[in-house]
Amino acid sequence: MTVTAPPPVRAAPPEAPPRPRKGRRRYGPVGLYVPALVLVALVSVIPIAWAVRLSLYRTRGLRTVEFVGWDNFATVLGPDGWGDIARTFAYVVISLVVAVPLGLGLAVLLNKPVRYIRAFRVVILLPWVVSQTVAALLWKWLLNGQYGPLHSLFGGREPLADPIGSMAALILVNVWISYPLATILCLAALQTVPQETVEASRVDGCSPTQSFYRIVVPTIRSTLLILVIMLTLLYFNMVTLVYTLTGGGPFSGTQVLSLDAFLQSFQFFKIGVGAAYSVVLFALNIVFGIAYIRVLRGSSDS
Amino acid sequence: MATNMNRRHLLRLGAFAAIGVTTGGALTACGDGDSGGDGVAELSMWTFLDPAGTDPRGKALKEIVDGFNASQSAAKVTVTSMNYAKIDGEVIRAANTGGGPDIVNIYTPQLAQHVEGGSIQEIDEYANDWLSEAGADYLFPIDSAKVDGKLMALPWESRVWLLWYRKDILDKYKVSAPTTLDEAIAAGAAIRKASGNKITGFAIGLSEQSLGADFMEKFDPFTAGFGGEIIGADGKAAFASAAGEQAMALIKKAADAGAMGREVLTMGADEVVNGVKAGTVAMAIEGSYRVASARSAEGVGDNLVTLPVPSTTAGKNMPTAVAGQTLAMGANTDHPEQVWAFMRYYLSAESQAKFAAAGVLPVLKSVYDSDAIAKAANATELLQWRDYLATDGKVSRFPADYSELSTNLVKAAQNMIFNGAAVPAALSEVQTQYNQKGK
Numbered sequence: 001m002t003v004t005a006p007p008p009v010r011a012a013p014p015e016a017p018p019r020p021r022k023g024r025r026r027y028g029p030v031g032l033y034v035p036a037l038v039l040v041a042l043v044s045v046i047p048i049a050w051a052v053r054l055s056l057y058r059t060r061g062l063r064t065v066e067f068v069g070w071d072n073f074a075t076v077l078g079p080d081g082w083g084d085i086a087r088t089f090a091y092v093v094i095s096l097v098v099a100v101p102l103g104l105g106l107a108v109l110l111n112k113p114v115r116y117i118r119a120f121r122v123v124i125l126l127p128w129v130v131s132q133t134v135a136a137l138l139w140k141w142l143l144n145g146q147y148g149p150l151h152s153l154f155g156g157r158e159p160l161a162d163p164i165g166s167m168a169a170l171i172l173v174n175v176w177i178s179y180p181l182a183t184i185l186c187l188a189a190l191q192t193v194p195q196e197t198v199e200a201s202r203v204d205g206c207s208p209t210q211s212f213y214r215i216v217v218p219t220i221r222s223t224l225l226i227l228v229i230m231l232t233l234l235y236f237n238m239v240t241l242v243y244t245l246t247g248g249g250p251f252s253g254t255q256v257l258s259l260d261a262f263l264q265s266f267q268f269f270k271i272g273v274g275a276a277y278s279v280v281l282f283a284l285n286i287v288f289g290i291a292y293i294r295v296l297r298g299s300s301d302s
Numbered sequence: 303m304a305t306n307m308n309r310r311h312l313l314r315l316g317a318f319a320a321i322g323v324t325t326g327g328a329l330t331a332c333g334d335g336d337s338g339g340d341g342v343a344e345l346s347m348w349t350f351l352d353p354a355g356t357d358p359r360g361k362a363l364k365e366i367v368d369g370f371n372a373s374q375s376a377a378k379v380t381v382t383s384m385n386y387a388k389i390d391g392e393v394i395r396a397a398n399t400g401g402g403p404d405i406v407n408i409y410t411p412q413l414a415q416h417v418e419g420g421s422i423q424e425i426d427e428y429a430n431d432w433l434s435e436a437g438a439d440y441l442f443p444i445d446s447a448k449v450d451g452k453l454m455a456l457p458w459e460s461r462v463w464l465l466w467y468r469k470d471i472l473d474k475y476k477v478s479a480p481t482t483l484d485e486a487i488a489a490g491a492a493i494r495k496a497s498g499n500k501i502t503g504f505a506i507g508l509s510e511q512s513l514g515a516d517f518m519e520k521f522d523p524f525t526a527g528f529g530g531e532i533i534g535a536d537g538k539a540a541f542a543s544a545a546g547e548q549a550m551a552l553i554k555k556a557a558d559a560g561a562m563g564r565e566v567l568t569m570g571a572d573e574v575v576n577g578v579k580a581g582t583v584a585m586a587i588e589g590s591y592r593v594a595s596a597r598s599a600e601g602v603g604d605n606l607v608t609l610p611v612p613s614t615t616a617g618k619n620m621p622t623a624v625a626g627q628t629l630a631m632g633a634n635t636d637h638p639e640q641v642w643a644f645m646r647y648y649l650s651a652e653s654q655a656k657f658a659a660a661g662v663l664p665v666l667k668s669v670y671d672s673d674a675i676a677k678a679a680n681a682t683e684l685l686q687w688r689d690y691l692a693t694d695g696k697v698s699r700f701p702a703d704y705s706e707l708s709t710n711l712v713k714a715a716q717n718m719i720f721n722g723a724a725v726p727a728a729l730s731e732v733q734t735q736y737n738q739k740g741k
Contacts, residue, residue: 062419140568161563246511247511251717252713267706
């Protein structure tokens with residue numbers, strides 16, 4: 001008699017979770033960020049594309065009249081335009097060169113454990129809450145050559161009545177209203193620097209200055225880069241302060257691209273020319289942004 | 303399973319949200335119509351005057367709007383106040399997106415810009431009958447409100463530019479009131495020198511801010527006074543002429559003589575008027591519409607004296623520009639009849655008298671004979687201004703790109719007056735540039 005053993009019962013494999021359908025798997029995650037893409041397109045991409053289109057047209061009021069190709073850019077990049085571009089660079093670069101180190105320096109001071117530190121922080125960050133219009137009117141009064149409280153500093157001369165003095169005043173006020181942003185970002189970054197690392201560098205023989213430049217600054221480098229990008233965009237696009245403080249004068253000494261874009265678009269209603277100025281500004285912003293990121297990547301690699 | 307439920311939930315929520323947004327939008331659109339459920343047309347008026355502010359003109363506006371709203375049941379006007387430097391841009395932008403006000407206040411030099419921007423509509427159809435009856439009562443030709451021969455607005459305010467001087471400052475520096483512009487410049491120079499440059503003797507604002515308006519308000523009538531014009535009948539710039547050069551030379555003379563220094567490069571009309579109020583400007587040429595406000599400043603009062611602007615010859619006046627505020631009909635209004643009814647009410651003798659009491663120079667001759675004017679504290683002065691306007695008023699042409707022209711001209715003026723640029727060449731350059739762009 002032969003007994004045939006029944007084949008061993010194999011345990012049924014656990015039920016696999018239902019596989020999402022192919023289309024759902026592929027498009028599901030995409031669907032989640034579509035709303036964000038649509039939003040970005042609505043508030044950024046479409047207006048930029050529209051501005052580029054406008055910049056190629058002659059306009060009447062706010063309506064396009066005739067395709068003129070690059071004619072509007074001939075105004076922006078013409079002899080007067082290059083002067084405006086040069087002034088824009090001077091305004092942005094000098095403001096950055098002053099505001100970033102000033103913000104960093106103040107952040108280092110505010111990071112020290114001293115008495116009344118909160119009061120110091122409030123006072124130093126105060127200009128941040130002042131609007132550009134108020135700041136411009138305040139400084140216009142301070143610098144007035146006839147009755148301004150600071151007029152004696154300039155020997156009775158009025159800085160705002162001179163093209164160089166006017167640009168210097170514009171940069172001063174610009175730095176005054178924007179250094180608190182630099183200070184806050186730097187302060188936040190400084191508080192993330194490990195104290196042990198700094199102390200270790202001191203034990204290894206670094207001076208405080210060496211510790212700062214070799215340990216602290218590299219640690220907060222990415223914050224500094226973001227700060228520089230933010231301030232660059234802010235300065236390139238600033239209209240209210242320039243318009244209220246100097247109006248671009250005197251002798252066109254503070255005529256910058258952002259003011260040109262505003263005046264052409266909303267004072268002279270040449271929206272095509274205004275759009276051309278905006279496109280050039282946009283391109284400059286992109287170029288500067290990419291350049292900063294490359295600098296950061298380069299130093300990270302090294 | 304849970305995932306599917308959530309997804310379904312999400313989809314359901316999304317559908318509800320979409321329906322909600324659509325329905326809400328539709329409901330909002332219903333409510334956005336400017337006819338109330340009771341058949342009253344809701345009219346929006348955009349103006350630089352603030353009915354809730356301290357400016358007497360704003361208070362007069364409030365009385366007039368309240369009076370109109372109470373006078374009939376077909377329409378109700380609501381006022382939106384805006385900064386005068388922003389209102390034109392806001393109106394043009396709003397009109398180009400299908401919105402904008404039913405009624406808009408526009409300053410004469412900006413009318414052509416609004417026409418080009420498509421923010422207002424012509425009112426000949428409504429105004430012709432009224433003008434045939436009441437048009438002769440206008441103090442000056444209504445041409446200033448016409449663009450390409452079409453009436454685009456109704457002037458409701460007129461103004462003259464006057465020689466202002468602070469009597470107390472002139473007395474302090476023992477300078478007598480000028481009777482010619484040359485005397486004004488000499489007196490201004492003496493005051494500035496004696497004050498150690500603390501007081502600008504004779505100020506003409508040369509800042510690019512406010513589109514160089516303060517400069518243009520002098521350059522235009524001065525050019526006319528010497529027999530020229532800024533824009534010719536053919537629509538082309540014509541200021542690079544002997545008259546334009548004389549006008550510019552006269553302004554330059556004020557700087558060369560020391561009546562004004564580089565401080566005027568930072569001044570527009572507001573800064574000049576504030577300087578007069580503060581006592582840092584002794585003399586200026588400013589508008590009649592600012593007199594009441596300037597006199598209300600502490601220590602000013604009757605110390606501020608006004609005269610028709612004298613010419614360079616004794617006993618003769620410089621022309622004064624015919625310009626002022628107007629009311630126009632919004633391009634997208636659904637209630638033109640009611641808007642016109644309001645415009646007529648705004649131009650009634652009663653409304654004009656209310657504005658006159660607020661220091662505004664009325665546009666209708668008959669109003670000057672009314673009791674309201676006779677009882678006004680500054681009745682003599684108002685009549686003097688009226689006579690100046692009637693005798694020496696000059697209608698200028700303001701093309702659509704006037705703002706750009708005035709900005710370019712004031713920049714050129716800065717160079718001519720303070721940087722030694724040759725007057726004829728600099729004027730010709732701006733003129734050529736303008737005329738070439740207009741081709």
